[in-house]
Amino acid sequence: xxxxxxxxxxxxxxxxxxxxxxxxxxxxxxxxxxxxxxxxxxxxxxxxxxxxxxxxxxxxxxxxxxxxxxxxxxxxxxxxxxxxxxxxxxxxxxxxxxxxxxxxxxxxxxxxxxxxxxxxxxxxxxxxxxxxxxxxxxxxxxxxxxxxxxxxxxxxxxxxxxxxxxxxxxxxxxxxxxxxxxxxxxxxxxxxxxxxxxxxxxxxxxxxxxxxxxxxxxxxxxxxxxxxxxxxxxxxxxxxxxxxxxxxxxxxxxxxxxxxxxxxxxxxxxxxxxxxxxxxxxxxxxxxxxxxxxxxxxxxxxxxxxxxxxxxxxxxxxxxxxxxxxxxxxx
Numbered sequence: 001x002x003x004x005x006x007x008x009x010x011x012x013x014x015x016x017x018x019x020x021x022x023x024x025x026x027x028x029x030x031x032x033x034x035x036x037x038x039x040x041x042x043x044x045x046x047x048x049x050x051x052x053x054x055x056x057x058x059x060x061x062x063x064x065x066x067x068x069x070x071x072x073x074x075x076x077x078x079x080x081x082x083x084x085x086x087x088x089x090x091x092x093x094x095x096x097x098x099x100x101x102x103x104x105x106x107x108x109x110x111x112x113x114x115x116x117x118x119x120x121x122x123x124x125x126x127x128x129x130x131x132x133x134x135x136x137x138x139x140x141x142x143x144x145x146x147x148x149x150x151x152x153x154x155x156x157x158x159x160x161x162x163x164x165x166x167x168x169x170x171x172x173x174x175x176x177x178x179x180x181x182x183x184x185x186x187x188x189x190x191x192x193x194x195x196x197x198x199x200x201x202x203x204x205x206x207x208x209x210x211x212x213x214x215x216x217x218x219x220x221x222x223x224x225x226x227x228x229x230x231x232x233x234x235x236x237x238x239x240x241x242x243x244x245x246x247x248x249x250x251x252x253x254x255x256x257x258x259x260x261x262x263x264x265x266x267x268x269x270x271x272x273x274x275x276x277x278x279x280x281x282x283x284x285x286x287x288x289x290x291x292x293x294x295x296x297x298x299x300x301x302x303x304x305x306x307x308x309x310x311x312x313x314x315x316x317x318x319x320x321x322x323x324x325x326x327x328x329x330x331x
Contacts, residue, residue: 018171022164030167031235036276037174038232043253043260043268044181045224050254051262052185053217054197056114058250059121063222065244066094067229069128069135072239076144083147083159087173087230094226097124098219106214109200118250125245140240159234170231177227182265184220193217248290255297261307270308 022030042064049055070093074086105116128135135141149169150156157165184190192213195203204210233239243249252275253268260271278296282289304311 018175019168022167027163030163032276034167034170034235035232036272037171038228038235039252039256039276040269040272041174041177041181042225042228043256043272044178044265045221045228046253047257047262047265047268048181048184048193048217048221048224050257051264051267052190052193052197053214055109055214055218056254057117058114058254059117059119060221060225060253061245061247061249062117062121062124063094063098063225064229064232064249065124065128065239065241066097066222067091067226068233068239068244069093069141069229070226071230072141072144072233073134075146075234076141081147083149083169083234086147086234087227090230090233091223091226094222094229095219098222102215102218106211106218118247121245121250122247125241125247128241128245135241138241140238140243142238144237146234146237166235170235173227173231177224178269181220181224185265189213189216255293257307258297259300259307261309261311263306263313264309267307267309274308 021033042060045063046057046060049057049060067090069090071086071090074081074089101120105113108116129138131137132139146159146166148156148158148160149165157169159166159169185193192203192208195206195208196210196213200210203213229244233244236243256271256275257268258271259274260269261267264270275293278293279289282292286292300307306313
């Protein structure tokens with residue numbers, strides 16, 4: 001019983017802390033935390049491909065953008081569309097795009113997989129840029145209505161002009177997305193993912209369809225990237241090609257994942273937090289954020305390839321070795 005309480009105590013403390021953010025820290029840090037949570041989910045969705053299945057994508061932004069544009073277009077052109085259906089349309093847009101692309105990409109791996117995604121992402125970027133009559137071109141879509149969260153006959157919360165209400169909505173949706181992705185990695189299918197990453201031929205010999213398994217992981221990863229993009233579109237109330245489909249948007253979750261560590265599920269979450277803190281500090285001294293982040297990224301690849309979580313694991317191992325040595329000396 002005591003062990004169960006100890007196990008759930010940190011999660012209870014986290015929930016209380018998240019609930020207290022609007023009252024304690026104010027609107028600036030509340031918005032900062034929503035942005036962090038969006039990119040944490042986006043980065044973890046990429047890590048389902050990279051860390052768990054061994055597939056590196058240089059174009060994951062196309063699903064982030066599909067979620068954002070799907071929700072924005074639905075809210076702009078469908079009158080009185082409720083909030084959850086608007087979110088669902090964004091996620092379904094990402095899933096539909098993934099279902100179109102995945103038959104082409106799941107049959108390859110390595111450099112071919114990465115570069116094909118860069119090509120598809122740039123193609124989508126150009127389409128969004130040139131289709132001004134639909135997407136608004138380089139200006140994007142803005143000032144679309146954000147409907148209230150409502151369950152007919154039960155409850156209704158206004159979102160426009162009520163940032164704390166949107167904060168709780170976003171945190172619940174993004175937190176549930178993180179939990180669902182974590183749960184997937186703990187299922188037998190999660191073990192198949194890891195098996196494909198480590199030895200795809202052995203998984204094939206065991207009777208599992210490797211390409212089919214890759215397709216499932218791919219669509220799930222795209223769906224959660226769509227969730228992040230949809231929530232971010234409603235939060236920013238604007239979508240644009242550079243902000244949602246640009247090359248830098250595709251590389252952001254890769255940097256977050258490498259900083260935090262691909263060997264851990266929560267590594268991308270740590271990486272997102274580290275990246276956000278680095279940006280916040282650098283902006284106080286210079287506007288050349290990409291240059292400084294690039295240098296830090298190179299140093300991480302060279303000297304800490306397992307990222308922050310790998311570094312913490314190494315320190316924990318050394319601490320246990322030190323304790324065991326002290327115990328032997330005491331005996």
